[in-house]
Amino acid sequence: MTTLTRRGRRADTGKNADKRPDGEEDSSKDLGEEDSDSKDIRLTLMEEVLLLGLKDKEGYTSFWNDCISSGLRGGILIELAMRGRIHLEPPTIRKRRLLDRKVLLKSDTPTGDILLDETLKHIKATEPAETVQTWIELLTGETWNPFKLQYQLRNVRERVAKNLVEKGILTTEKQNFLLFDMTTHPVTNTTEKQRLVKKLQESVLDRWVNDPHRMDRRTLALLVLAHSSDVLENVFSTLADDKYEVAMSRSKDLLELDPEVEGGKAQAMEMIWAVLAAFNKS
Template identity: 80%
Template sequence: MSTTLTRRLRQADVSQEKKVEAEAPDEQEDEDQDSGDCKAIRLTLMEEVLLLGLKDKEGYTSFWNDCISSGLRGGILIELALRGRVQLEAATLRKKRLTDRKVLLKSDTPTGDVLLDETLKHMKATDPAQTVQTWIELLTGETWNPFKLQYQLRNVRERVAKNLVEKGILTTEKQNFLLFDMTTHPVTNTTEKQRLVRKMQDSVLDRWVKDPHRMDKRTLALLVLAHYSDILENIFASLADDKYDVATNRSKELLERDPEVEAYKPSATEMIWAVLAAFNKS
């Protein structure tokens, strides 16, 4: 009798150990995903913005869209913050507003992404530190100071597109537009793009939580960036009329919140609201 009981206990222990081993990778994956540096995060915010902005077959963004450049640079700042490389300086009585607080370098450890690492080098070499709005202007080259044009990140769309080509989501083609030839990047992995579109749609429909601080941080950031990159319509275009109205109204309600109020709430990611404040001010 005791032998049988001992055998059962041992079997139960083995089963429990196997269960723990099976669960451990998922727990580690969650921890890595929170850090922002794990392979489970397939795309950066910049890559997601560009992918959502591209026309699938044509492989280029709208010629009338002059907002996506700033959106991509805003995505760089948020991505760096989510990866623990930068943060806003602490609020003081004199510098309480998000648009007045400087971006501080927490770590210059390379991320493995060329654009992110190039931005880190600029920030490390800049003294004094600059605000979010100033960094967006510097990185886009929209600065009045000719001595700071070296901070401009050049060919960002093309470099992000090449990253997506390497990840098997886009391809590269040459198209003739009467007077000139242009490199285009049609979508080849439509499954990945549709997954992203559905995730964004669900965030304001079936998985709507009303409170932005309960939303996934990357999803919230992408909604902000998509709106100010003028590509939010691309995300909701496939919805039926009734769901389209719900999605746009909820997005509008979220984006019209006061960043200065939201940034100081518990669990808020300040950089997301700082980028929103910078976009509102520009």
């Protein structure tokens, strides 16, 4: 589980640094047309999370970050829900909590994204259905059941990075780390990353509405995923101290809301709150 930290743990950007309810979205809006800031490049939530976590020049995420892998899997579930492919089963007397309700298939129409479609096939083929928390564990490979290791999505970080390379945002290089060579993906389109960072900064500063249900859903989802992936600090690290404190305080207030309460409100997107609840419990 990640935690919101203060300026003392501010991200180092130098060379030696580390580090409407589900299904109501129109599935034709496959790349999140709520986000009108970027009209030329459409990124998935997974691509945005990885981009926020990458060191621009070095092209890799912090070696100390052990949260981003599961965060990317949570992003896959939210992305599929936003595209109208999956949703949570309706609440019942026995299953009211978000984490008790199963993920159900709504449409198996391919999205065109390999990772999303691979996950969609797993969800379609699984009987009985699984919960959000279980799916995050299965897709990450964190399961003791050898019969369910087949659900693990492998090389997710590298595959998402390759998508960003194809979209002209990253490039591919090789770096030597004494005992081994590692493929890295430095940022080449800094404008796109800066746009993404600015959008998140403004969402908790100039455009702050103090109500998650009035926020753009993709922005809300990205804030949740950035926190769950332990890369939210990267978003605010360039702010002046006074604005940094405001951004951290408002983010903390938002991310410490009760997912069960917020997910039960009218027009709430349950999958976002279910993913937050899963990471809060882990």
